[in-house]
Amino acid sequence: MKILxxxxxxxxxxxxxxxxxxxxxxxxxxxxxxxxxxxxxxGIENITGKAPIFEKMDLRDRSKVTxxxxxxxxxxxxxxxxxxxxxxxxxxxxxxxxxxNIGTLVYLLQELQEKTEASFIFSSSCTVYGQAxxxxxxxxxxxxxxxxxYGNTKQIGEEIIRDTCKIAPQLKAIALRYFxxxxxxxxxxxxxxxxxxxxxxxxxxxxxxxxLREKLSVFGDDYPTTDGTCVRDYIHVVDLAKAxxxxxxxxxxxxxxxxxxxxxxxxxxxxxxxxxxxxxxxxSGEKLNYAIAPRREGDVTAAFADTTLANNELGWKAELTLxxxxxxxxxxxxxxxxx
Ligand code: WQD
Numbered sequence: 001m002k003i004l005x006x007x008x009x010x011x012x013x014x015x016x017x018x019x020x021x022x023x024x025x026x027x028x029x030x031x032x033x034x035x036x037x038x039x040x041x042x043g044i045e046n047i048t049g050k051a052p053i054f055e056k057m058d059l060r061d062r063s064k065v066t067x068x069x070x071x072x073x074x075x076x077x078x079x080x081x082x083x084x085x086x087x088x089x090x091x092x093x094x095x096x097x098x099x100x101n102i103g104t105l106v107y108l109l110q111e112l113q114e115k116t117e118a119s120f121i122f123s124s125s126c127t128v129y130g131q132a133x134x135x136x137x138x139x140x141x142x143x144x145x146x147x148x149x150y151g152n153t154k155q156i157g158e159e160i161i162r163d164t165c166k167i168a169p170q171l172k173a174i175a176l177r178y179f180x181x182x183x184x185x186x187x188x189x190x191x192x193x194x195x196x197x198x199x200x201x202x203x204x205x206x207x208x209x210x211x212l213r214e215k216l217s218v219f220g221d222d223y224p225t226t227d228g229t230c231v232r233d234y235i236h237v238v239d240l241a242k243a244x245x246x247x248x249x250x251x252x253x254x255x256x257x258x259x260x261x262x263x264x265x266x267x268x269x270x271x272x273x274x275x276x277x278x279x280x281x282x283x284s285g286e287k288l289n290y291a292i293a294p295r296r297e298g299d300v301t302a303a304f305a306d307t308t309l310a311n312n313e314l315g316w317k318a319e320l321t322l323x324x325x326x327x328x329x330x331x332x333x334x335x336x337x338x339x
Contacts, residue, residue, distance in 0.1 A: 002026045002074050003248065006059060006108070007081030008052065009036035011192045012123065012181055015241035016079060018047055018190070023245050027052035028072055030059065031082065035195060043189035059104035069111040077119035077248055080108060083153065086199055087127075087298065090150035101153035105160060113168040119251035120173040121244055122161055126233070126264065126303050127151040128177060135270070136306035139177070139262050147298045158262070165260040172251040172259045179233035179266035179305050181240050183325030184332035191332030192237075201276060202234070202326070206333035209286045216288060218273050220295035225302060229273035233266035233304035236320035236328070240265055246316045257313075266305030267318040276322065283327040 003020055007013040008029030013036075020027050021044075029041075029052050038054070045051040057064050059082055069075065083101045084090065090097040105122075112118040128151065129137050130144030146152035161173045182202040184191030197213075198204045208216045221228035243265045250256055271279070277288050311317050 001076045001252070002028060002072065004028050004030065004072065004075050004078045005052075005081065006030045006078065006104075007036070007083065009033065009038065009040040010081055012178070012237055012240060013079075013081040014040045014044060014190045015185060015237045016081070016244045017044055017052055018185065019238075019241045019245045020248075021048040021050055021052070023249070028075065029054045030057050030068065032056065032058040037193065040190055046189045047185065047187050059107060060100060062107050065107045065111060076117070077121070077252060078108060078112065079121040079123075079244055079248065080105065081123045083123065085150060087148045087150045088199060090148050090153075094149035097149045097153055101150075102156055102160070105157050109160065109164050109171070112171055113164060115170065117170050118172070119248060120161065120171060121247050121251075122157060122173060122175040124158055124175040124177045124262070125151070125154045126177050126179045126266070126305065128155050128158070129303065131300040132303065135302055136268060136304050137264065138306040139264055139309055162260045169259060172254075172256055173261070174247045174251060174256070175260075175262045176243060176247060176265045177262065178240060179235050179264070179303065181237045182234045182329060183236040183238065183320070184328040185238060186328060188328075188331050188335045191329070191336070193336070201273060202329050205277065205280050205288060206329050208290070209280070209284060209288055209330065210333050210337050212337070214289070216277070216290035217293035218277075218290055219293055219299060221274075221292045222295070223301045225272055227272050227274045230299055231270040231272050231302035231304065233269065234271055234276065234322055234325060235265065235267050235318055236325040239267075239318040239320050243310065243314065243316045246314050250314060263310045263314060264305040264307060265310060266307055268305055268307040270302055270304035271322055276326070279322045279326045280330065283323050284330045
């Protein structure tokens, strides 16, 4: 069966393509390479022995999207990763984020609702919860007013899918609310490739350790947490990728309980920034150069998932540990810098 993966050359997308191919699916990737490289196709083929079909295309080009679905009319499912995802940048250029993240979602859904049957997996984010009132966070936790246009595009995206599924019973959809994806495939053939200065913690740690960055700034140690630094649910990207395949299988096999479902995808465990640093130092044997810095605007104190629904309904549970993830992230950084 043929599956479209938009943004399939990206960090989470490429790891999901691996797991889809392992499951026996035929994969078509659409990516405009604005935040990824075609070299990732080589990594995928080195891992699975099979190069996915790749079409370099911008989903904002409506006519190209229509022509694509005419050409690949045998697509049975779509996993939609393609989106702009930098929280800070979204504050600076909101309309670019709304056009790219919302406009392309609408175009994809307009094509899918014309099909007799279609399965759709949406890349959502725990950012929709903001600072949740209760921890761990369940799917019933209220969606809070977004703190950034990026987060708002995830909230609006979920609502668009929900409203479409209400009038299009032939469309089955699942939104996966990711917590913090980190790490790399054990083969070290693919991994996270942030362009420019990394905004996220783990690539900044590995780039500091490899000597690309002078030191890591820890954004605040005066939060009401065990050690004063923020707590997040860091999930290995391979565990996250596997959750996508399980969710897709659920829809294709019509095991879904309604035609729009939402699942938190995390480990269920919170780790502080200092605990992530300690994990890195443990697995790498490197001493990390870091300093406490002022808090970062918009950061929530703590967020980690209640994974009961995904465990029980999807039959999915994270298997890899923080140390696994930090070790793979470090091996990937060393590979990319050829050290
Ligand atoms: C994690 C922790 C920082 C960098 C964001 C988006 C989320 C998703 C993942 C797209 C925080 C601290 C970070 C640094 C630091 N993105 N930190 N020094 O903010 O939890 O989530 O990225 O889907 O939607 O909101 O991830 O990795 O940026 O930060 O101290 O140089 O690390 O303060 O506590 P975040 P992050």
